[in-house]
Amino acid sequence: LDDRDGTIWLDGQLVPWREARLHVLSHGLHYGGSVFEGERVYGGRVFKLHEHSLRLVASAREMGFALPWNADELDAATREVVAVAGLAEGYVRPVAWRGSDTLRLVARDSSVHVAIAAWPWPQVFAAGPRGIRLRTSRWRRPAPDTAPVRAKTAALYALGSLAGQEAEEAGSDDALLLDHRGRLAEATGANLFLVIDGALHTPPPECVLDGITRRTVIALAHELGLTVVERHLDPAELARADEVFLTGTAYEVQPVTAVDALEYPIGAVTSALVEAYARTVREPRPAPTDEAAPAVAS
Numbered sequence: 001l002d003d004r005d006g007t008i009w010l011d012g013q014l015v016p017w018r019e020a021r022l023h024v025l026s027h028g029l030h031y032g033g034s035v036f037e038g039e040r041v042y043g044g045r046v047f048k049l050h051e052h053s054l055r056l057v058a059s060a061r062e063m064g065f066a067l068p069w070n071a072d073e074l075d076a077a078t079r080e081v082v083a084v085a086g087l088a089e090g091y092v093r094p095v096a097w098r099g100s101d102t103l104r105l106v107a108r109d110s111s112v113h114v115a116i117a118a119w120p121w122p123q124v125f126a127a128g129p130r131g132i133r134l135r136t137s138r139w140r141r142p143a144p145d146t147a148p149v150r151a152k153t154a155a156l157y158a159l160g161s162l163a164g165q166e167a168e169e170a171g172s173d174d175a176l177l178l179d180h181r182g183r184l185a186e187a188t189g190a191n192l193f194l195v196i197d198g199a200l201h202t203p204p205p206e207c208v209l210d211g212i213t214r215r216t217v218i219a220l221a222h223e224l225g226l227t228v229v230e231r232h233l234d235p236a237e238l239a240r241a242d243e244v245f246l247t248g249t250a251y252e253v254q255p256v257t258a259v260d261a262l263e264y265p266i267g268a269v270t271s272a273l274v275e276a277y278a279r280t281v282r283e284p285r286p287a288p289t290d291e292a293a294p295a296v297a298s
C-alpha cells in the first residue's frame, strides 16, 4: 500500500504518497494512541463526510488528545485529497496519532499528527452484497469500563484483527463478536441486525461502535415503514432470526448467509435495505439521519 503514485494529506500539506511516513518511535505505534475513520466515495462525493469528521474528533477526545484540526477543516482536507486523486469511487482513510516526542505512556503534551489518504477500493468482499458467512469468535467486545469502546481507536482493533484472522483461517468470511456479557455485539468492522417477524433488531451502541451506516439504515428502515428495535440480543435469538445482515461503510448493507451452523436466506427485508442504501449513497439530497440518534460517537 505504501509504494504507489498519488498524494496524501499529512499535517496540512499534500505530500507524495511514498513520502507520507512516520517515525518508529511514534507513541501511536507503541501504545495504540491512534484514531481513524473509514469513508466511502460515491460519484466523487464522500458519503456522510461531516459525521465521519466529527467522529474522528470525538474519538481523539475519548483517547485523551485533541486534534489540531476541527471537523470543518477535516472535511475540506478530505475533499481536497479526493479531488486531487480524481477519485470517483473509493475509500478514504483519515488517521490521527500521537507523535514521537516522547515514549512516556502519559504523553499529555505530545504532538498529534493527522493524515488522510484516498484510493480506489470498490468492495471489501469481492463478491459484493451476495452474502457472507460469520463465525462466532472467542474474543468479546470489552465493557465500557474496560476499554474506550466509543472511540474508533487502533487500540481496539487488535481484537477485531485477531478475531477476523481466526474466522478466515476457519473458512468463514468474518467474525461475529459477542460483548462482555455474552450478548450479540458486531462483526469486525460492521454492526449487526437481525430480522425477526419483519422487524429489525439490533444491539444498542453501548459497547459496539455507533456506526454511521447503522444510523443511516435505521432511518431508511423507518422510511420503508419497518419497525426497528434497539435492544440487547441473546445469541440464542439467532435461531429465530429470518434474516441477518451487517452494516458498515465498507460492508454497506451486507447480507449474512450463515452464522456458525445456522443458515439464512437473503430475504426481502435485507434486499430492500441493500437497494435503499445503494440509492441513498449516490443521491444528491442529504441522506436521512435518525433524529433519535446522537450526532457523534461520544
Ligand code: PMP
Pocket: 038, 160, 186, 187, 188, 189, 190, 191, 208, 209, 210, 211, 212, 213, 214, 247, 248, 249, 250
Ligand atoms: N463496528 C466496527 C468495529 C467498525 O470498525 C465499523 C466500521 N467503522 C462499524 C461497526 C461500522 O461503522 P460505520 O457504519 O460508521 O462504518
